[in-house]
Amino acid sequence: MSPIDALLQIMTLEEKLGQLNMATGDHAVTGPGLADDLTEGVRAGRIGSILNLWGAEKIAALQKIAVKESRLGIPLLVGFDVLHGQRTIFPIPLGEAAAFDSSLWERTARAAAVEAAQDGIALTFAPMLDIARDPRWGRIAESAGEDPYVASRFAEAKVQGFQAASLADAGSVAATAKHFCAYGAAFAGLDYGPVDMSERLLHEVYLPPFAAAIGAGCAAIMPSYNELCGVPMTIHAPLLQGFLRERHGFDGVIVSDYRAIPELLEHGVAADLAEAAALALVAGVDIDMVGKAYLESLPVALARGLVTIEAIDAAVRRVLRLKDRLGLFEDPGRRGSVRTEAVAEVEARKALAREAARRSIVLLTNDNVIPLASDLRRIALVGPLADAPAEMRGPWYAAGDPAGPIGIREGLAAALPGCEIACARGVGISDGDTSGIAAALEACAGADLVVLALGEAAAMSGEAACRADPGLPGRQEDLARAVLDLGKPVVALISSGRPLTIPLIVERASAVVATWFLGAEAGHAIAEVLTGRFAPVGRLPVTWPRHVGQVPIFYAARPSGRPADSDNQYSSKYLDMPTEPQFWFGHGLSYTRFTLSSPRAGATVIRPGESIPVMVDVTNAGPRAGEETVFLFARDVVASVARPVRELVGFSRIALSPGETGTVTFSLDAASLCCLGPDLEPRLEPGDFVLFVGQSADPARLLAIPLRAIAG
Numbered sequence: 135m136s137p138i139d140a141l142l143q144i145m146t147l148e149e150k151l152g153q154l155n156m157a158t159g160d161h162a163v164t165g166p167g168l169a170d171d172l173t174e175g176v177r178a179g180r181i182g183s184i185l186n187l188w189g190a191e192k193i194a195a196l197q198k199i200a201v202k203e204s205r206l207g208i209p210l211l212v213g214f215d216v217l218h219g220q221r222t223i224f225p226i227p228l229g230e231a232a233a234f235d236s237s238l239w240e241r242t243a244r245a246a247a248v249e250a251a252q253d254g255i256a257l258t259f260a261p262m263l264d265i266a267r268d269p270r271w272g273r274i275a276e277s278a279g280e281d282p283y284v285a286s287r288f289a290e291a292k293v294q295g296f297q298a299a300s301l302a303d304a305g306s307v308a309a310t311a312k313h314f315c316a317y318g319a320a321f322a323g324l325d326y327g328p329v330d331m332s333e334r335l336l337h338e339v340y341l342p343p344f345a346a347a348i349g350a351g352c353a354a355i356m357p358s359y360n361e362l363c364g365v366p367m368t369i370h371a372p373l374l375q376g377f378l379r380e381r382h383g384f385d386g387v388i389v390s391d392y393r394a395i396p397e398l399l400e401h402g403v404a405a406d407l408a409e410a411a412a413l414a415l416v417a418g419v420d421i422d423m424v425g426k427a428y429l430e431s432l433p434v435a436l437a438r439g440l441v442t443i444e445a446i447d448a449a450v451r452r453v454l455r456l457k458d459r460l461g462l463f464e465d466p467g468r469r470g471s472v473r474t475e476a477v478a479e480v481e482a483r484k485a486l487a488r489e490a491a492r493r494s495i496v497l498l499t500n501d502n503v504i505p506l507a508s509d510l511r512r513i514a515l516v517g518p519l520a521d522a523p524a525e526m527r528g529p530w531y532a533a534g535d536p537a538g539p540i541g542i543r544e545g546l547a548a549a550l551p552g553c554e555i556a557c558a559r560g561v562g563i564s565d566g567d568t569s570g571i572a573a574a575l576e577a578c579a580g581a582d583l584v585v586l587a588l589g590e591a592a593a594m595s596g597e598a599a600c601r602a603d604p605g606l607p608g609r610q611e612d613l614a615r616a617v618l619d620l621g622k623p624v625v626a627l628i629s630s631g632r633p634l635t636i637p638l639i640v641e642r643a644s645a646v647v648a649t650w651f652l653g654a655e656a657g658h659a660i661a662e663v664l665t666g667r668f669a670p671v672g673r674l675p676v677t678w679p680r681h682v683g684q685v686p687i688f689y690a691a692r693p694s695g696r697p698a699d700s701d702n703q704y705s706s707k708y709l710d711m712p713t714e715p716q717f718w719f720g721h722g723l724s725y726t727r728f729t730l731s732s733p734r735a736g737a738t739v740i741r742p743g744e745s746i747p748v749m750v751d752v753t754n755a756g757p758r759a760g761e762e763t764v765f766l767f768a769r770d771v772v773a774s775v776a777r778p779v780r781e782l783v784g785f786s787r788i789a790l791s792p793g794e795t796g797t798v799t800f801s802l803d804a805a806s807l808c809c810l811g812p813d814l815e816p817r818l819e820p821g822d823f824v825l826f827v828g829q830s831a832d833p834a835r836l837l838a839i840p841l842r843a844i845a846g
Contacts, residue, residue, distance in 0.1 A: 137463075138454045141206065142447055147433060149206060150450045152180040155429040156213070156389065156421050159187025172196060179204045180429060182453060183211035183421060185259070188220075188533055190470030193254030197466040209466035211457055213257035213389075216296075216307070216532055217276055218242075220249035222483040222654055223527050223534040225494040226595070226631055227262065227288075229650030231278040231675035232722070233493035234763050234785050236291040242490050243295025245483045248305045253533060254470030256460050257308045259356060259389075261292035263343035264313055267686040269679065270323025272599030275529055275631030275651070277318060279675030280688045280719065282339050283782040286346035293350035301353060302461035304468045310389065311347035313358030314367060314378070316340045323685070325600050326359045334775070336362075337814045345382055353456055354387045357419065359394055366401045368394045374418035387456045389421040390414065396425045407431040412440035420449040484655065491652035491659030496672035497723040503583065503623045503644040505666025505725055512554045514581035515543055516574045516617060517588050518563040518610065519629045525563075528651025529596025529631055538654050542587050542627065545657025549665050556581060560617075563591045564608040571616055584617055585664070586626045586643070588636075592651055595631020603682055605635045618642045627660065633678040633716075640716060648674070666725060671761045671787070673722035673830070680716045683708070689719040689831035690778040720765050720830030726756030726792065730764070733827045733837040740804050741844050742818045748800040748839065750827040754790035761789045764798045767826040767836070773809055773819055780831060783807070798827075807843060820845040 135143075142150070157172055175181035176199045187193060193212050200210045218224045224242045233239075243261075250258060263285050266274035278288035289311060296309040316336060320327035331340075344355065355378060357367040367373070368390055378384040395414045396407060404410035411427040412435035422428040435441045461468055497504075506513075519525060523541030527534055543557050560574035561567065578584050588610050593599060601607075606614070615638065618624055626643040628634060631651055640646055647670075652659055662668040679687045698713045699705040707713050729752070736747035752762055766784035770777040783806040786798045807823060808816035820843050828836040 138451055138458065141454065142450060145206065145450070149179040150446055151429045151432055153182035153208065153450045153453045154421055155181055155426065156183040156185060156423045157181045158185055158424050173199060176200050176210065177203045179206060179208070181210070182208065183213060185213045185423065187212060188214055188253040188255055190252065190254045193470050194467055201466050208454070209457060209462040211257055211453070211460070211462070212255050213259060214250065214255045214532065215260065215530060216246050216250045216255065216258040217260050217262065217530050218528070219246045219487070219534060219653060220253060220532050221534060222246070222249060222487050223531050223539065224487050224490045225652045226275045226528040226650055228275050228277055228279060228631065228675065229494040229652060230490055231284060231288060232496050232650070232672040233490065234284070234673055234675070234787065235493060236287050238490055238493060239288055239291035240295040241486060243292045244298065245486055247296045247298065247307045249483070250307050251305050251469040252475070255307055256462065256469055257310065257354065258296055259310045259312060260296070261289055261309065261347070262312050263289050263347060264318035264358070265340050265343070266318040266676065267688040268318070268323040269604045269632040270600055270602060270682070270685060271318060271320060272325055272595050272601070272631070273597055274318070274676070275595035280677060281675065281690070281782050282342045284675055285343035289343045289347040290350040293347050293352045297351060297353065301459045304471065308353035308456060308460060309347070310354040310356050311344055311352045312356035313391065314344055314355050315358060315373065316362055317358035317360050320360055323600055325598050329360045329362050331363070333814060334810060337810055341377065344378070348378070348382045348384045352386065353459070354389055355384065356389050356391055357394070359391050359397070361401055366398055366403060368398060368419060369403065369413040369417040371417040379418060385452070387420045387452050388418050390419050390423045390425065392423050393425045395419070395422050395427040408434040408438065408440065411435050415441050415445055415449060420452050487653055488655035488659050491655045492662055492668045494650055494652060494672050495659065495663050495670050496648040496674055497670040498646040498648055498717055498721070499640060499643070500645040500723055504625055504664055506583065506664055510550070510553050510582050512556065512581045513546070513550070514578040514584045515546060515555050515557045515587065516560050516577060516584060517586050517613065518559055518561055519587035519589050519627070520557050520559065523657070525592045525629065526652060526656035528592050528653065529599065534654065540655055540657035542657050542660055545659070545661035546585070546664070548658065549661035549667070560613040561609045563610070564594070566609055568609050568612055571613055574613060575616060575620065578617060578620055578622060581622065584620070584622050584624045586614060586617055586624050587629065588614060588626060588639070589629035589634065590631060595651070604632055611638060614639055625664065633676060635679055635681050637680055637716065648672070669725045669758060669760045670723065671763070673720050673763045674717055675719070677715045677719045678717035678721070681711055683711070684715065687715055690781055692776050693779050718830045718832040720763070721832070722763070724760045724762065726754055726758040726760040728760070728762040728790070728829065729753045729755050730827060730829065730837055733839045735825065735839050735841055738840070739842045739844050740802070740807070742804050745801050745803045748802050748825060748827070749797050750837065751795055751797050752788050752790065753795040754792055757792055759789070759791045761787055762829065763787050765828055765830065766800045766802070767828070767831065768807055769824045769826070770807065770809060770819065771822040771824060773821070774811070775809060777809060780826060804843070818843050818845065
C-alpha cells in the first residue's frame with residue numbers, strides 16, 4: 135500500500151474534505167468574501183490549501199501548524215496568481231506574446247517561479263490560455279492573444295518555466311492551466327458571461343492550448359466561470375472527465391475558480407449547495423476554492439446518495455499526490471527558506487524584465503520620426519501616462535512593489551540626459567476635466583517633438599474590467615487632437631491591456647507605438663526603443679480593430695461565399711468602414727526594411743506522419759541591423775468542411791545585418807495540416823493546400839507555396 139493510500143485509510147471524512155478545501159488569505163483580493171480564520175482551520179485539518187498569501191515567514195508559520203499541530207500533519211498547498219511576475223513584474227501576457235519568443239516566455243516564467251517559491255508559494259494559477267478575440271473582454275490582457283497555435287506554444291513555455299525539471303525543486307511551482315475553457319468567447323465581451331459555440335469551433339480553437347499544457351506536464355487545471363452551451367464549466371463532465379482525463383490522460387488536480395461552486399446556484403443548475411458540491415465533484419473538480427461547499431455540504435450530498443466516498447477519496451488522492459510531487463511531505467519549508475539573495479540574481483531578473491519589455495513593444499506606424507534624432511534639444515512629454523509609473527505594472531501585479539516600476543518620464547530622462555523634457559499631464563486617464571490641456575499645449579510650444587503618452591489605467595484591464603467601447607477613455611482624444619493640430623512631429627505611446635480603437639491617432643501621429651503594460655522596466659525599455667538603442671521587434675499577437683463594430687475580429691476567419699468586393703453591393707462588407715482591421719495579426723515595424731523572396735518547400739507532396747522543410751529567404755534591405763519575425767500559414771483549398779482562409783502553423787525569427795540575406799526554415803508536420811472530421815478527430819484530407827509565408831497575416835503581402843497532401 136502506498137503512503138498516500140495508507141494516509142487515506144486513517145482520515146476522517148472532515149479531514150478528507152479539508153484537503154479539498156482551499157481558503158483565502160488577505161494579501162490580495164481576487165473575488166468577493168473575507169479571509170478565513172486560517173490558523174484554527176489549519177489546526178483542525180479543515181483547510182488543505184490556501185491562496186492569496188505570500189511571504190516566507192507567514193507561510194512557514196502556517197505550515198508549522200499544519201505539520202506539527204494538526205492530527206495528521208499534512209502540509210499545506212499554497213497558491214497564488216503569478217501571472218506576469220511575482221516581485222519582479224514582467225510585461226502583461228498579451229504584451230509578452232508580442233515577442234513571439236518561446237525562450238523568453240519560458241525564462242520569465244522561470245524567474246517568476248523562483249521569486250514565488252522564495253515567498254513560500256508552491257502553486258501558481260497560471261498560465262492563462264484563453265483564446266481572446268474580443269478586445270472588450272478585460273482578461274484579454276492576461277492572454278496570449280487570438281491564435282491557438284501561439285497559445286499552445288505559450289502554454290508549453292510557461293509550464294516548463296514554472297515547473298522546471300522537477301516539481302520537487304525548491305525553485306519550482308506547479309502550473310495551473312486556466313481557464314478551461316472558451317472563457318474568452320463570453321457573450322458581448324462580458325466577464326463571467328455565457329458562451330455558446332459549436333463543438334467544431336471549441337475543438338479547433340479553444341481546446342488545443344490546454345492539450346499542449348497537458349503535454350508539457352502541467353500539474354493543475356482550473357475550469358472557467360462561464361457556462362458553455364448551458365453547462366457551467368465547473369460541472370462539465372464531458373470536458374473535465376472526458377477531454378482532460380480520458381482523452382489526454384491528465385492525472386493532476388482540477389481546482390475550481392474563486393467561489394465557482396456556490397455560484398452554480400446562480401447559474402440555476404443546482405437547487406442547493408449540496409447539489410452544487412456533488413455536481414462539481416462528480417464532474418472532476420478536486421479543490422473547492424473559497425466556496426466551502428465541499429467542506430460544509432459534501433457530507434449532506436453523501437448522505438443523500440449524490441456522491442460516493444470513492445469519488446471523494448479519488449479527489450483527495452490527487453491532491454495528496456500533488457503535494458507529494460512538490461516535495462511538501464519531505465520538506466514543507468523547502469520553498470520560502472530564508473536566505474540572502476545575491477545582488478547579481480536580483481539584477482539578472484531586472485535585466486530580464488527590461489529585455490522582455492523591449493521585445494514586447496510593437497511599432498505600429500512610423501514616418502521616420504523615430505528613432506529620435508540625436509540633436510533634439512527639447513521634447514514635450516504630454517498625456518496622463520507620461521509620468522504614471524504605478525500604471526506600468528498593469529493589472530494583477532502580484533507582490534510587485536508599487537513604487538518599483540520605471541515610468542516613461544524617468545526612462546526618457548535617463549536615456550536623454552542632454553535633452554530638456556517638458557512634462558504635462560493634460561487630462562486624466564478617464565475623467566472629464568480638460569482644464570489642463572492649455573498647460574499641455576504650452577509645454578509643446580517650444581518642443582522639437584511631442585511624445586504623447588495615452589491609454590488606459592492598469593485597472594481598466596484584467597478581471598472584471600470589460601469595456602463596451604475599447605477606445606481612449608475620458609477626454610484623451612480631445613488632448614490628442616489639440617496636440618496634433620499644432621503641426622509638430624508627434625510620437626504616440628499607447629499603454630493598454632488590449633488593442634484600442636484609435637483611428638485618429640493612427641491617421642495623424644508621426645509614429646504610433648503599442649507599449650501595453652510593460653512592468654518594472656517599462657520606462658527604460660520604451661526609452662531604449664525610442665532612441666534606437668534597441669530596434670523594435672514586437673509583432674501583434676491579436677488583430678487590431680478600427681472600430682468596436684468590427685468585434686470580434688481575427689485573421690483566421692472562414693471564407694464567405696460572397697467575399698468583400700468594393701464593386702458588389704451584395705458582398706460581405708460594411709457600408710460605413712472597411713472590413714480590414716487597422717492592423718493585421720503579426721503586424722509590427724522595425725527601424726530597417728526586410729524583404730522576403732524565394733519561398734519554397736522541400737517537397738511538393740506530404741503524407742500522414744511526414745514532415746517537410748519550408749524555406750524563405752529574408753534580406754535586410756535597410757540601413758540598420760534588426761530582427762524579423764516570419765510567419766507560416768496554411769490553407770486547405772478544398773476540404774470536407776470549410777477551413778479558415780489562413781491558419782498559423784509556424785513562426786520564426788531571424789537577425790540580419792544591413793545588406794545580409796538569410797534563410798528561415800520551418801519544419802512542417804503533416805499533422806499541422808489536419809482538419810477535424812465529423813467525429814472531431816484530426817485527419818489529413820488529400821488534396822491541394824497553399825502555404826503562405828509573410829511578415830503578418832495581411833493577405834496582400836503573403837508569398838504562396840503550393841503543396842499537395844496524399845492520404846496513406
